[in-house]
Amino acid sequence: MPTLPAPVIPVQLLDLAAQHAPIQAEMEAALQGVLRAAAFIQGPAVGQFAQELSQYLGEAEVIPCGNGTDALQLALMSLRLPAGAEVIVPAFTYVATMEAVAILGLRPVCADVLPGTFGLDPAAVAAAITPRTGAIIAVHLFGQCADLGALTRLARQHQVALIEDNAQAIGATYQLADGPPAVAGTVGEVGTTSFFPSKNLGALGDGGALFTRDPARATYLRQLANHGQTRKYYHEHIGLNSRLDTLQAAVLRVKLRHLPAWTAARQQVAAYYDAALTELPGLRIPVRDPRSTHVFHQYTITVAPDRRDALQAYLREQGVPSVVYYPVPTHLQPAYQYLGYRAGQFPVAEQLCRTVLSLPIHPCLDQEQQQRVVEAVRAFSS
Numbered sequence: 001m002p003t004l005p006a007p008v009i010p011v012q013l014l015d016l017a018a019q020h021a022p023i024q025a026e027m028e029a030a031l032q033g034v035l036r037a038a039a040f041i042q043g044p045a046v047g048q049f050a051q052e053l054s055q056y057l058g059e060a061e062v063i064p065c066g067n068g069t070d071a072l073q074l075a076l077m078s079l080r081l082p083a084g085a086e087v088i089v090p091a092f093t094y095v096a097t098m099e100a101v102a103i104l105g106l107r108p109v110c111a112d113v114l115p116g117t118f119g120l121d122p123a124a125v126a127a128a129i130t131p132r133t134g135a136i137i138a139v140h141l142f143g144q145c146a147d148l149g150a151l152t153r154l155a156r157q158h159q160v161a162l163i164e165d166n167a168q169a170i171g172a173t174y175q176l177a178d179g180p181p182a183v184a185g186t187v188g189e190v191g192t193t194s195f196f197p198s199k200n201l202g203a204l205g206d207g208g209a210l211f212t213r214d215p216a217r218a219t220y221l222r223q224l225a226n227h228g229q230t231r232k233y234y235h236e237h238i239g240l241n242s243r244l245d246t247l248q249a250a251v252l253r254v255k256l257r258h259l260p261a262w263t264a265a266r267q268q269v270a271a272y273y274d275a276a277l278t279e280l281p282g283l284r285i286p287v288r289d290p291r292s293t294h295v296f297h298q299y300t301i302t303v304a305p306d307r308r309d310a311l312q313a314y315l316r317e318q319g320v321p322s323v324v325y326y327p328v329p330t331h332l333q334p335a336y337q338y339l340g341y342r343a344g345q346f347p348v349a350e351q352l353c354r355t356v357l358s359l360p361i362h363p364c365l366d367q368e369q370q371q372r373v374v375e376a377v378r379a380f381s382s
């Protein structure tokens with residue numbers, strides 16, 4: 001295989017420095033405002049950010065919290081499920097989706113995903129539902145919605161709650177059978193997101209939020225996220241200390257204004273990759289569900305299992321980083337052995353762990369860097 005000339009500007013998986021450069025002054029001013037006002041916990045920027053994010057999400061209620069994992073835990077707490085209730089989670093996702101279930105003493109029940117979109121397979125979910133099922137957590141993996149149409153129908157039919165883990169798909173929309181496109185994270189009983197720095201809307205540290213269209217649930221979630229208090233020192237519920245820092249909220253207000261442009265830039269990179277990589281033998285570009293937009297948190301290809309690691313090694317040699325999200329399916333993680341799952345039970349998830357590879361995608365990937373990624377992948381594949 002050819003060795004390509006060294007790229008002029010190194011290709012990075014994530015380039016927060018480049019992304020921040022044009023808004024550095026705005027972010028510094030926002031941070032200084034908080035420093036001067038010295039209201040670090042639940043300062044005004046938290047409520048302002050929640051309001052602005054709510055507008056962006058089509059007026060859903062937004063409840064800021066400490067991080068995306070807490071958001072999942074709070075979402076589950078708000079359902080008041082009995083101890084030991086089952087919660088269906090994808091066998092292919094980031095572990096937090098499952099961790100939040102287990103930490104509450106609920107039982108994670110894995111279900112397989114679809115090979116194209118990587119989202120929960122509705123048929124697998126239907127087969128996993130029992131009288132003990134309390135909720136389904138759909139993950140909009142890599143930036144595209146799971147099959148929200150089928151999953152909402154299933155949840156309604158079986159009277160179980162639908163939680164959307166929207167840590168990777170903020171701003172994506174989904175066309176349900178009727179009505180205008182629905183906003184990811186606002187379709188189920190509760191949606192959750194993360195502002196971990198590498199997410200599409202990232203803070204300068206940890207942060208998260210919940211979404212709901214039910215005002216009563218929003219009130220309950222706000223209390224749960226703040227020690228279960230209804231007013232200061234009156235604790236009606238057992239809650240968490242999970243609040244979004246005012247400093248983070250101030251920065252997120254600045255960054256939210258740029259999110260639509262950043263999303264568009266990610267989609268442009270994806271379109272370029274799609275066109276350049278679509279015909280390559282043994283390689284599949286991301287499958288687009290026509291009902292969903294895709295905000296490309298990741299651009300994830302699949303390649304033959306016996307070629308994947310070699311492709312990754314070749315890309316690395318050519319100065320192109322890539323990542324396997326995720327190498328181990330949730331049901332085979334050592335921490336979850338107690339659930340009694342075996343290899344072979346969720347074949348699609350297991351196969352994806354052997355075949356996926358995420359290529360660099362971020363809003364500041366310039367034309368030359370994109371070309372380098374494409375050339376390296378093509379050089380390996382031809």
Ligand SMILES: *Cc1c(COP(=O)(O)O)cnc(C)c1O
Nearest residue numbers: 067068069094096167194195196
């Ligand atoms: C990042 C992520 C989380 C966890 O968010 P944190 O803010 O890191 O706790 C949960 N689910 C998915 C799908 C994620 O990508």
